[in-house]
Amino acid sequence: MALTLFDKLWADHEVAILEDNVSLLYIDRIFLHERTGSIALESLVADGRMVRNPEKVFCSMDHIVDTHVGRTDETLVPSGKQFIQSTRKASHAAGIKLFDINDPWQGIVHVISPELGIVQPGCTLICPDSHTCSQGALGALAWGVGSSEAEHAMATNTLVVKRPKNMRVNLVGQLPVGITAKDLVLHLIAQYGAAGGSGCAIEFAGEVVEALSIEARLTLCNMAVEFSAFTGLIAPDHKAFDYIQGKPYAPKGKQWEEAMVYWAGLYTDADAVFDKQITIDCSHLAPVVSWGTSPQHACSVLDKVPNMPTNIEAGDEASYLRAYEYMDLHPGQAIDSIVIDAAFIGSCTNSRITDLREAAAILVGRKVANGVKAICVPGSKAVKRMAEAEGLDKIFIQAGFDWREPGCSMCFFAGGENFGFRKRVISSTNRNFEGRQGPETRTHLASPITVAASAIAGRIADPREYLL
Ligand SMILES: CC(C)[C@H](C(=O)O)[C@@H](O)C(=O)O
Numbered sequence: 001m002a003l004t005l006f007d008k009l010w011a012d013h014e015v016a017i018l019e020d021n022v023s024l025l026y027i028d029r030i031f032l033h034e035r036t037g038s039i040a041l042e043s044l045v046a047d048g049r050m051v052r053n054p055e056k057v058f059c060s061m062d063h064i065v066d067t068h069v070g071r072t073d074e075t076l077v078p079s080g081k082q083f084i085q086s087t088r089k090a091s092h093a094a095g096i097k098l099f100d101i102n103d104p105w106q107g108i109v110h111v112i113s114p115e116l117g118i119v120q121p122g123c124t125l126i127c128p129d130s131h132t133c134s135q136g137a138l139g140a141l142a143w144g145v146g147s148s149e150a151e152h153a154m155a156t157n158t159l160v161v162k163r164p165k166n167m168r169v170n171l172v173g174q175l176p177v178g179i180t181a182k183d184l185v186l187h188l189i190a191q192y193g194a195a196g197g198s199g200c201a202i203e204f205a206g207e208v209v210e211a212l213s214i215e216a217r218l219t220l221c222n223m224a225v226e227f228s229a230f231t232g233l234i235a236p237d238h239k240a241f242d243y244i245q246g247k248p249y250a251p252k253g254k255q256w257e258e259a260m261v262y263w264a265g266l267y268t269d270a271d272a273v274f275d276k277q278i279t280i281d282c283s284h285l286a287p288v289v290s291w292g293t294s295p296q297h298a299c300s301v302l303d304k305v306p307n308m309p310t311n312i313e314a315g316d317e318a319s320y321l322r323a324y325e326y327m328d329l330h331p332g333q334a335i336d337s338i339v340i341d342a343a344f345i346g347s348c349t350n351s352r353i354t355d356l357r358e359a360a361a362i363l364v365g366r367k368v369a370n371g372v373k374a375i376c377v378p379g380s381k382a383v384k385r386m387a388e389a390e391g392l393d394k395i396f397i398q399a400g401f402d403w404r405e406p407g408c409s410m411c412f413f414a415g416g417e418n419f420g421f422r423k424r425v426i427s428s429t430n431r432n433f434e435g436r437q438g439p440e441t442r443t444h445l446a447s448p449i450t451v452a453a454s455a456i457a458g459r460i461a462d463p464r465e466y467l468l
C-alpha cells in the first residue's frame with residue numbers, strides 16, 4: 001500500500017493499536033525545558049518512578065532565563081529562579097543531559113535539538129512545548145505534549161497518541177527575492193485560517209520547500225501549530241543528511257551508514273493518498289506581516305489593514321472588532337505606515353544563523369530609527385558563536401540593536417521582560433495574541449528581514465527596499 005511519510009513514521013513506532021485511531025507509540029527522544037520540564041520530572045519522582053532511559057532525555061534552560069549579558073540564576077520574574085534551580089536539581093537527580101545557562105550548547109530547545117543532531121530523520125520526539133513541531137523539518141515525527149504525557153514517556157518510552165489525519169501543503173513556483181519561510185507560513189495561515197490544519201499532520205512539499213535551507217524549513221514547520229496542526233514535517237533529503245552529519249549526537253561510522261539506508265526510505269510514496277491537500281503558487285508573494293491578534297490576521301506589507309470579511313462566521317465579528325481596538329488600528333490604514341516602538345529578532349521561529357545573516361545584510365551601515373528599541377537574541381550559544389565569528393554582532397550593535405544571550409526572551413512574557421505598556425513591536429516570533437509579549441503589547445509578526453527593515457524605517461517596512 002502506498003504510504004505518506006507520516007504513515008511510515010507512525011507505523012515504524014507503533015507498539016500497539018489500542019482502539020480505532022489510537023495507538024501506543026515508541027518515543028525515541030524527550031526534550032524538556034525549565035518552564036514545564038521540571039514539573040514533569042518532579043512529578044515522576046513523587047510517583048516513585050524513574051526515567052527509563054536517561055540518555056534519551058534532554059533538558060534546556062531557555063524560557064525564563066535572563067538574556068542580558070552576565071546573567072545568573074536571577075530572573076526578571078520573581079518565580080523564575082525557583083524554576084531554574086528546581087530544573088537543575090531534578091535533571092541532575094534523573095541523570096539526564098541538561099543544557100544549563102553556562103553550557104556551551106545552551107539555547108532554545110527547538111534550536112539546539114537540530115543543531116546538536118538530537119532530532120534525526122525517522123525518530124519520534126516529544127517535548128512539553130507546542131513548538132516541538134518545528135523539529136519535523138528534519139523528517140522526524142515531533143510534537144508538543146502536556147507535562148503528564150512527558151512524564152509517562154519518560155517512565156515508559158511510550159505514549160498513547162490519537163492518530164491525526166494526513167494533509168499536504170504543496171508550495172510550488174519560485175520564491176521571489178526577499179520572501180522567506182516566515183512569509184510563506186503567515187500567508188498560508190492568513191489564507192486558510194488559524195484552524196486550517198486542525199487535526200492533521202502536515203507534510204510541506206513542493207519545489208519551494210526543496211529549495212529552502214534546513215533553517216528555513218524549521219521556521220516553516222515551527223508555525224504548523226499556529227495553523228492548529230498536530231505537527232509539520234518535511235521529507236529528509238540530501239540537505240537534511242548533510243546538515244546532520246558530524247553533529248555531536250548524530251550517528252557515526254557504521255551507524256551512520258545504517259541510518260542513511262533507513263532515512264533514504266523516508267518519503268511519501270507517489271500514489272499515497274492525503275485526507276486534504278492545499279497548493280500555493282509562491283511566485284508572486286510579497287512580505288507578510290500580521291496586523292491583528294491572531295496569526296491569521298496577516299496580509300502583504302503592501303496592503304492596508306483589511307475590512308472585516310463579508311463572509312465572516314457568526315460570532316467572529318466581535319473578535320475582529322476587538323483586534324482593531326487592541327492593536328489601535330483601523331481598516332484602510334496602510335500597513336507600511338504603521339509606526340513602531342520596538343523591533344525583536346529572536347525565538348524558535350527565527351533566531352538561527354541564516355536569520356541573523358539575512359537581517360544583518362539589511363542592517364549593515366544603517367541605524368535603527370530614533371526612539372525604536374531593538375533587540376536581537378540569538379537562538380543558541382552555537383548561533384551566537386557563529387554570528388560573532390562572522391562579525392554579525394558588530395553589525396547589530398552598530399545599528400543600535402541589543403545583542404543578547406540565548407533564550408526565549410521577549411517572545412513570551414513569562415521571562416518577565418517586555419517593551420512596555422501598549423508598545424508596538426515588529427517581531428520575528430510566532431504568536432501575537434493579547435498580552436503575549438507583555439501588558440497590552442501590540443505584536444506584529446514578520447520575518448527577520450522585515451523586522452530589520454522596519455527597525456531602520458521606524459515603521460513597518462518592505463525589506464526589499466533595503467536589499468539593493
Ligand atoms: C511555556 C510553553 C509551555 C509554551 C508552549 O507550549 O508553547 C511556550 O513555549 C510558548 O511558546 O507559548
Ligand code: SF4
Nearest residue numbers: 131347348408411412
Ligand atoms: S521561543 Fe517562544 S515560541 Fe519558542 S519555545 Fe520559546 S516561548 Fe515558545
